[in-house]
Amino acid sequence: MTPLLALDGLVVEHRAGFFQEARTRAVDGVDLRVFAGEIVAIVGASGCGKTTLLRAACGFLPRLCGRVSLLGVDPEEARRPPPRAQLLVQDAAAALHPGLRVREALFEAARVHRPGERDAVANALQWVGLEHRRSAYPSELSGGERRRVTLACLWLADPLVTLLDEPTAGLDAPRRAEFIDLLLSRHDASRAVVMVTHDLIAALHACTRVVFMHAGRVVADHAAAEVENATHPAARRLLETL
Numbered sequence: 001m002t003p004l005l006a007l008d009g010l011v012v013e014h015r016a017g018f019f020q021e022a023r024t025r026a027v028d029g030v031d032l033r034v035f036a037g038e039i040v041a042i043v044g045a046s047g048c049g050k051t052t053l054l055r056a057a058c059g060f061l062p063r064l065c066g067r068v069s070l071l072g073v074d075p076e077e078a079r080r081p082p083p084r085a086q087l088l089v090q091d092a093a094a095a096l097h098p099g100l101r102v103r104e105a106l107f108e109a110a111r112v113h114r115p116g117e118r119d120a121v122a123n124a125l126q127w128v129g130l131e132h133r134r135s136a137y138p139s140e141l142s143g144g145e146r147r148r149v150t151l152a153c154l155w156l157a158d159p160l161v162t163l164l165d166e167p168t169a170g171l172d173a174p175r176r177a178e179f180i181d182l183l184l185s186r187h188d189a190s191r192a193v194v195m196v197t198h199d200l201i202a203a204l205h206a207c208t209r210v211v212f213m214h215a216g217r218v219v220a221d222h223a224a225a226e227v228e229n230a231t232h233p234a235a236r237r238l239l240e241t242l
Contacts, residue, residue, distance in 0.1 A: 003069070004161050004192045005034040005057060005085075010066035012049075012056045026052040028216035029066070034161075037189040041203030041224075042196045043238060044213035050196040051090075053213070054163050057194075058087050071161060083113070086159040090166040092146035095153075096138040102149055103134040109156040124152040128182065144175050151183060164195040168202055180206045200238055212238065 012027040027049045034040050042050050055061040057068055059075025068074055075081040089095050096105055106121045114120040125131045128148040138146055147167070154162065167183065168176040180202055187193060197203055203210055203224070210227050212220040214234035222230055227239065 001035055002072075003033040003035050004071060005032070005194065006067075006069040007032040007053075007057060008067040010053065010056060010068065011064040012052050012061055013064050014052070026216055027056060027063075030213075030216075030218055032211065032218065034192045034194055036160075036192055038209055039184065039187065039193045039207045040195070040209045040211060041200075041207040042194065042211045042213060043198070043200055043203055044234065045238075046198070048213045048234075049216040050213055051165050054087070054165055054194065054196050058085070058163060060087070083157070084159050085161040085163065086154055086157045087163045088150055088154055088165065088167055090169055092143065092150045093138060095150050096146060098138055101135050101137055102130060102141075105149060106152055106156065109153040113157045120156060124155050127155060128152045143170055144179070147171070147179055148182075151179070154183075155186065160191050162191070162193045164193065164197075166197055167195060168197065168199055176202055177205075200242060204242075 007030055010027055010030045011025065013023045014026050015023060030053060042053065044050055052061060056063050057070060058081045059078065062076065068076065070085050071082045073082045103121060106124055110117065110120040125134055128151055130145060130148055130152065133141065133145060141149065168179055171179060176199065184206055195203065195207065204227065207224050210222055210224055211218055212230060212232065212235040214232065219232040220230040220235040230236065230239065
């Protein structure tokens, strides 16, 4: 079976220091395969390279070496990810144009991804429960509502691969569960989800597989039902917080 996302020997370095001459290796030789039907959580302590890995997989950060295949495309060479691979960033406010009302933002997404579908925006608003907020600007929405607008845009894009950077950060427990359940309600055997998260409980609840990162490397990779088999000290420390 061909993976929807494949990383081979991925290395990403960040420049550091006053003159930007020093380099920090944020992702250090990561190999990863994600197949259709999978929901994969990437977990680890802050600074372990999770978000850097996700952004490099989309082609939004340059890699020092290694290979990336996202739906059969190298996004760095193509200068953008394929249309049916979508990244949902952590900061929902930054993802929304401040001058567009909710309905206008969704119309723009529908124009690109669903031309000719007259009811697409109405259906997206209904799915995320924001029909009553269609005329609001992002500044008038709560954090949870902004997340749901980005989720509606994601639904309009109809991705085969969804990449999520801390999708539940800043939400309380009921809102986290509601958001994850809504997000995964459209998942099926033809699609894959990769979710970077600090929330190991949410990862175990929602995901089929959990990948542990430490110091830029993958140190454990288990089916969600078998994470207790992880032996690396960094993985054990996270599991002890449950």
